[in-house]
Amino acid sequence: MNNFFMAFPPLMFIFIFIIIIIGTVKNGRRKKVVLKEEIVNKYKSIAYDLINNNPEFDKARSNYKIQSLFAYLFLGLSLASMFVFVQLNVLFGILGFILCMVIFIVIISKRNDKAIFNNVLPKVLNRFNSDIIYDHYKKMDKSIYREARYESFDRYSSDDYITGKVHNCPYEMAEVHTERRHTDSKGRTHYSTIFHGMFAKITLSKSFDGYLSIVNNKIKLFNRDQYITIDNEAFEKIYDVFTDDKIKAMRLLTPDVTTKMIDIYNDTGLYFEIKIYGNNLYLRVYTSAMFSFAFSNVEKESKDIANSIAKLDSIYKITENIINEIEGFDV
Amino acid sequence: MPFLVIIGVTAFFIFLEFNSIIYLRNRARRSYSVIDVFLKKRFDLIPNLVETVKGYTKYEGETIENIVKLRNKFSDGDYSAGSKLNSEYTKLLALAESYPELKASENFLKLQKELTKVENEIAASRRLYINDVTNYNTKIQKFPHMIFALFIGAKPMELLSFATEEVKVKF
Numbered sequence: 001m002n003n004f005f006m007a008f009p010p011l012m013f014i015f016i017f018i019i020i021i022i023g024t025v026k027n028g029r030r031k032k033v034v035l036k037e038e039i040v041n042k043y044k045s046i047a048y049d050l051i052n053n054n055p056e057f058d059k060a061r062s063n064y065k066i067q068s069l070f071a072y073l074f075l076g077l078s079l080a081s082m083f084v085f086v087q088l089n090v091l092f093g094i095l096g097f098i099l100c101m102v103i104f105i106v107i108i109s110k111r112n113d114k115a116i117f118n119n120v121l122p123k124v125l126n127r128f129n130s131d132i133i134y135d136h137y138k139k140m141d142k143s144i145y146r147e148a149r150y151e152s153f154d155r156y157s158s159d160d161y162i163t164g165k166v167h168n169c170p171y172e173m174a175e176v177h178t179e180r181r182h183t184d185s186k187g188r189t190h191y192s193t194i195f196h197g198m199f200a201k202i203t204l205s206k207s208f209d210g211y212l213s214i215v216n217n218k219i220k221l222f223n224r225d226q227y228i229t230i231d232n233e234a235f236e237k238i239y240d241v242f243t244d245d246k247i248k249a250m251r252l253l254t255p256d257v258t259t260k261m262i263d264i265y266n267d268t269g270l271y272f273e274i275k276i277y278g279n280n281l282y283l284r285v286y287t288s289a290m291f292s293f294a295f296s297n298v299e300k301e302s303k304d305i306a307n308s309i310a311k312l313d314s315i316y317k318i319t320e321n322i323i324n325e326i327e328g329f330d331v
Numbered sequence: 332m333p334f335l336v337i338i339g340v341t342a343f344f345i346f347l348e349f350n351s352i353i354y355l356r357n358r359a360r361r362s363y364s365v366i367d368v369f370l371k372k373r374f375d376l377i378p379n380l381v382e383t384v385k386g387y388t389k390y391e392g393e394t395i396e397n398i399v400k401l402r403n404k405f406s407d408g409d410y411s412a413g414s415k416l417n418s419e420y421t422k423l424l425a426l427a428e429s430y431p432e433l434k435a436s437e438n439f440l441k442l443q444k445e446l447t448k449v450e451n452e453i454a455a456s457r458r459l460y461i462n463d464v465t466n467y468n469t470k471i472q473k474f475p476h477m478i479f480a481l482f483i484g485a486k487p488m489e490l491l492s493f494a495t496e497e498v499k500v501k502f
Contacts, residue, residue: 229463229466231458231461231462247365247455250455250456250458251451251452
């Protein structure tokens, strides 16, 4: 029994350590795709102007600081209760520790970025493009994602829903995460990511009257009759094009268009896939978490936001490029 | 037993190689015939073009007559008339520059649009053909594919030699 009392404080230290680690991992679960420094820097001053001296942003930041202060206060109190446990009263010590830890966990698990996603980010995006309507909690419907006929998946999640217009074509876009289930030899289930990034559906005013798919290099074993070689070596290295109308696809994918696509890819480092069915254009961009944000100082915060705006702007550029070509296309 | 396995694997490999070369060759040939389809489509627009031009021009009888003759030859299967037809066809289109009324006529504008589309289709089909031929030629000239290509008598195909005579429609 005496041994247990001696072991209790170190065990609690380990417990607290694990809690902090879990908290850190949880906060970092929105993995970032970091764009090239020079691209992000282009938007950094815009982001800085948008968040510096922004009352709502300042309020959210000070709330976060108060929240952190309270969290660390209760963490300290839980450590102090261990001293009570060893030196004064066992029952008060255990009860005090449990109570402080519960309060600490409740405070730390409260999402501090809620104000950002609810109030600040929609306005920031609006100032970047007035057509944007952003809802962090809204999902892209699974059935819309399925319309694009990508690979099958077992688990689907979505958030960061955006609607608006690009070149007068309405679009809806959201962050999508699809996973595939695997079962190992011991019967345990695992999930592996198939796609994590932004998915958009754009309704074009003109129809392509067919199907065109520009995807990352795939094995062309079963659909090689629909595969076409594009006369752009750099493009060929990254993308495969499949279509049911080769001439129309070649007319659309002129060397000029494919070069522009490669330029955007080289500039941003973002992989993207395009599918066109009739007058619907589906775009998938491998951005990972699109809007990731952590409070720190204005400098770092503006970098986070600049990263998101840069990704969004890249998606716009890709979309505009394709829409321009389709709109000027005589079907 | 190991001997049979080796023979089986080799036979399977030969089968794959053979099919792959034949597939690429047929693909390139098919692409060539697609160009032909669009060239015919272009020359099918000539009667309409001639009719439209006739109504606005008075002194171009010789050009029109020539082009009608060449077009008929081409339709009858004399493909050697194709290159001459191309040059006369360019002349006919250039006439619009000298006749502002023709250039502004609704029929001519409609034809212009159709011709631009056909020209784009021809250019696209040529690019497709060039890409397919390049794929095929690269395959049969690379080692070890060249051994199988030699075995089945697969020869490199020519890239478009008539590219220099390409008609460029400028309005």
